[in-house]
Amino acid sequence: MLKLLKHNHTTKKIFQVLWTRRRLLLSDFQFYMTDFGSGSRFSKNKKKLLRVVVRRSCSSVPKSILIALIALRKKVRTILELGTCIGLSAVVMGILNPQARIITIEGDATLHSFARRIASMFNQKNIIFVNALFDDVLDEILDTYQPDFIFVDGNHSRDATLLYFRHICDKVSKDTLVVVDDIDWSQGMREAWEKISCPRVRKKIGFVKFGIVSLK
């Protein structure tokens, strides 16, 4: 698994991701962001500073690496990410999983276009960016792509999380790992994690920050 990180080209790209995130954390850029689902715990204002969004909503690079390595270990072919943010997590998954294609969905148009630009900066061609609401495209994407790794990382509300999980169980017909982020983020997310189940669940393991469900 760590062979890939030993690969010079891969390591260089990961350092570039770290550097890009650091640069974005200094950005003064402001934009209007649509607040979907459970919204932000911190601010309901729609005008946002990019650096605040990156710090609060986008995964740290070590966390993205960890998620990407879990996918790599399973040698997955198709990764679906619900919630692109600025796309660095998708880029990390793409770098560390060259064998896979990554489909990532983001409702906010500005973040979506940032993410596309970032991926093209990295010349990362195995990522498909979708600008849509999860509810509008999830079923079609599950049907079409049959992902074997799904990172649920947006709309952290109890009901939405349970609904997405139900759709995943209904639509995906092969062995799949589902990573649910922020299972301890709120009472609603704790309840959602407790209740997540379906006859296809083989294993369910909760960590502090996220949980993994293996479907058969």
Ligand SMILES: C[S@@+](CC[C@H](N)C(=O)[O-])C[C@H]1O[C@@H](n2cnc3c(N)ncnc32)[C@H](O)[C@@H]1O
């Ligand atoms: C926590 S961030 C994603 C972080 C990203 N996966 C990462 O690891 O850096 C959640 C993203 O999901 C988007 N989002 C939330 N609810 C959504 C919905 N119902 N449809 C589409 N996008 C949504 C938000 O705009 C936000 O950018």
